[in-house]
Amino acid sequence: MQLDKAELLTVHTEFSPRWWLRNPHVQTVYASKLAKRPDIDTRKERLELSDGDFLDLNWSKKTTGPMVCLFHGLAGCIDSGYARGAFHALETAGYRPVFMHHRGCSGEPNRLATSYHSGHTLDMATVIDLVHSRFPTSPVAAIGYSLGANALLKFLGETGDSSGLDVAIAVCPPLDLATCATTINTGLAKVYQRYLLSLMHKQYNAKKARYPQLELPELADGLNTFWRFDDAVTAPLHGFTDVHHYYEACSAKPFLPQIKTHTHLLYALNDPFFSPSVLPDKRYVPNNVTLHTPKYGGHVGFVEHAAPAGFNHWLDRQLVHWLDTHFAQPRQPTSH
Numbered sequence: 001m002q003l004d005k006a007e008l009l010t011v012h013t014e015f016s017p018r019w020w021l022r023n024p025h026v027q028t029v030y031a032s033k034l035a036k037r038p039d040i041d042t043r044k045e046r047l048e049l050s051d052g053d054f055l056d057l058n059w060s061k062k063t064t065g066p067m068v069c070l071f072h073g074l075a076g077c078i079d080s081g082y083a084r085g086a087f088h089a090l091e092t093a094g095y096r097p098v099f100m101h102h103r104g105c106s107g108e109p110n111r112l113a114t115s116y117h118s119g120h121t122l123d124m125a126t127v128i129d130l131v132h133s134r135f136p137t138s139p140v141a142a143i144g145y146s147l148g149a150n151a152l153l154k155f156l157g158e159t160g161d162s163s164g165l166d167v168a169i170a171v172c173p174p175l176d177l178a179t180c181a182t183t184i185n186t187g188l189a190k191v192y193q194r195y196l197l198s199l200m201h202k203q204y205n206a207k208k209a210r211y212p213q214l215e216l217p218e219l220a221d222g223l224n225t226f227w228r229f230d231d232a233v234t235a236p237l238h239g240f241t242d243v244h245h246y247y248e249a250c251s252a253k254p255f256l257p258q259i260k261t262h263t264h265l266l267y268a269l270n271d272p273f274f275s276p277s278v279l280p281d282k283r284y285v286p287n288n289v290t291l292h293t294p295k296y297g298g299h300v301g302f303v304e305h306a307a308p309a310g311f312n313h314w315l316d317r318q319l320v321h322w323l324d325t326h327f328a329q330p331r332q333p334t335s336h
Contacts, residue, residue: 002302003295004175005160007092007218010139013208013325014294015293015294015296015297015299015302015304015314016119016296016297016304017296017302017303017304018304018305021296021304021305022270022296023298024270024271024272024296024297024298024301025188025272025298026295026298026324027268027270027298027299027301027302027303028272028298028299028300028301030301030303031081031082031298031300031301031302031303031313031315032080032082032300032301033081034119035081035313037073037081037084037088038084038085038087038088039084040078040087040091041061041090041308042058042059042060042061042078042087042099042226043058043059043060043061043118044056044057044058044059044291045057045058045059045302047127047130049124049126051111051112052111052112052254053101053103053111054110054111055100055101055103055126055127056101056106056108057099057100057101057122057127057336058078058087058098058099058101059096059098059099060087060090060091060095060096060097060098060299061094061098062091062096062222063133063174063188064094065094065096065138066095066138066139066140066141066166066323067096067097067098067129067131067135067138067139067140067141068088068090068093068095068096068097068098068141068143068164068323069097069098069100069124069128069140069141069142070083070087070097070098070099070100070142070145070146071078071100071102071124071143071144071145071147071149071151071152072099072100072101072102072105072145072146072147073145073146073148073149073300074110074146074147074196074200075105075196075199075200075203076102076105076145076146076148076201077105077106077107078099078101080254081172082145082300082315083099083227084144085313085315085316086139086143086315086319087099087214088264088316089313089316089317089319089320090319090320090323092100092274093320093323093324094176095141095320095323096138098127098131100123100124100127100263101116101154102116102120102123102148103115103116103123104203104207104330105203105317109203109206109210109211110207111211112214113214113216113237114237114238115203115207115237116248116266117153117234117238117246117250118150118177118223118251119150119151119154119246119249119250119251119252120238121151121154121155121158124142124151124152124155125155125159125164126162128140128142128165129164129214130270131182131301132133132164132178134311136292138308138335139166139327140165140166140304141165141166141167141168141169141323141326142165142167142168142169143168143170143319144168144169144170145171145172145300146171146172146173146174146273146299146300147174148171149170149171150170150173150174150177150250150251150252151250151252152155152168152170152173153170153173153175153252153255153256153259153265154170154251154252154255156168156255156259156260156261156263156309157252157254157255157259158255158258160258160260161260163260163261164329165261166261166262166326167261167262167263167264167322167326167327168261168263168264169264169265169266169298169319169322169323170252170264170265170266171266171300171315172262172266172268172273172274172300173252173265173267173272173292174251174252174273174274174278174301175251175252175253175256175274175278175279175280176247176251176277176278177246177247177250177251178244178247178248178251179275180274180275180278181225181226181230181272181273181278181280182227183273183299184226184272184273184274185226185272188272189272189273192272192273192299193225193226194224194324197223197224197229199226200233201219201223204216204219204233205219207335208290211252214227219234221234221281227243228331230243230246230247231243232245237324241290253278253280253305256280256284256286256289257284257286258288259283259286259288260288260324261288262288263289263290264292265289265324266291266292266294266297266315266318267279267292267293268292268293268294268295268296268297268298268299268301269293269294269295269296269299270295270296270298270300271297271298271299272291272299273299273314274299279291283335295300297315300314300315300317301315302314302318303315
C-alpha cells in the first residue's frame with residue numbers, strides 16, 4: 001500500500017514504560033534526578049574563541065568510530081544525567097562523542113556579557129567545523145536536548161545542504177518558544193520553571209561577581225517566569241528588541257522546512273514542559289525529517305522500567321539505534 005507523505009513523516013515510535021512510569025512528572029524527575037548514571041572518562045579541552053570567549057569540551061578517548069556532537073539543554077552540563085547516559089551508550093556502541101558546554105555552563109562563568117540562548121548556533125557551527133578539521137575522514141552526527149535540540153534544528157535550517165552533519169537527532173525541542181514559555185508557567189510545570197530560573201539566576205550572578213568590568217545590571221525583582229527573565233535579561237543581552245522578538249527569531253519551528261540533513265525529532269506527547277500544539281504541521285516538514293511522537297516519556301525521560309540496582313533507559317538505546325540505522329556499518333562495540 002502506498003503511504004502518503006503525512007504517514008511517512010510521523011512515526012508513532014513504540015515506547016511502553018511500566019504503568020507507574022507513565023506519569024510525565026515521574027518520567028522527567030526520575031530520569032533527571034533519581035536514576036543512577038554510568039561513570040564516564042573524558043578528555044577535557046578549553047577551546048579559545050576569536051571573540052575572546054571560550055568553550056569547554058569533553059571528548060571521548062576512543063580513537064575509532066563516527067563522531068557524535070552532543071549539545072545540552074538549559075543550564076545542563078556533562079554531569080547531567082542524559083549527557084552521561086548518552087556518552088556512555090555511544091562509546092559502548094562504537095561511536096566517539098564530544099560534548100559541548102554552552103558558554104557559562106561548565107562550572108566557570110564565560111568572559112563576555114553574552115552567553116547562550118535557545119537560538120544561538122554559532123558555537124555549534126564552530127564545534128562541528130572543529131570536528132571536521134581534526135577528523136576529516138570521519139562521519140559526523142549531532143544530538144541535541146531540549147534547548148540544545150531547538151538550537152540544533154535552527155542550525156540545520158540555517159545551513160541547509162552545508163550543515164556538515166550526516167544525521168541529527170533532536171530530543172524534546174521547544175519548537176515554539178512563546179508557547180513553551182506559557183505552558184511551563186502553568187500547573188505543576190511551574191516547579192520546573194522555578195528550578196531552571198534559579199539556575200539561570202545563579203549563573204548570571206556568578207558572572208557578575210567574577211567580571212565586574214562587564215557592568216552587568218542587577219537582576220530586578222519578580223523575574224520569576226521565562227517571559228519576564230527573557231524580556232529583561234536574555235533578549236537585551238543578545239541584541240533582541242524584546243522577548244517577543246527573541247522568541248520569534250529563535251523558535252526552531254519556522255526553520256524545519258529548510259532542513260536538508262536526515263533528522264529524527266523525538267517528542268513525548270505528555271512532555272510537561274510543552275504542549276503538543278508546538279508540533280509542526282506535517283505538510284511543511286521535509287521528508288528527511290522524521291517526527292517520533294510516543295505517548296509517554298515526559299521531558300527527556302523515556303525510562304522503561306526502574307529498580308534500586310539501576311534502570312532501563314530506552315532513550316539511550318534508541319539514539320544508538322537511529323545512528324546505527326543511518327550509518328549501517330559494522331563497528332566494534334567497546335566493553336566497559
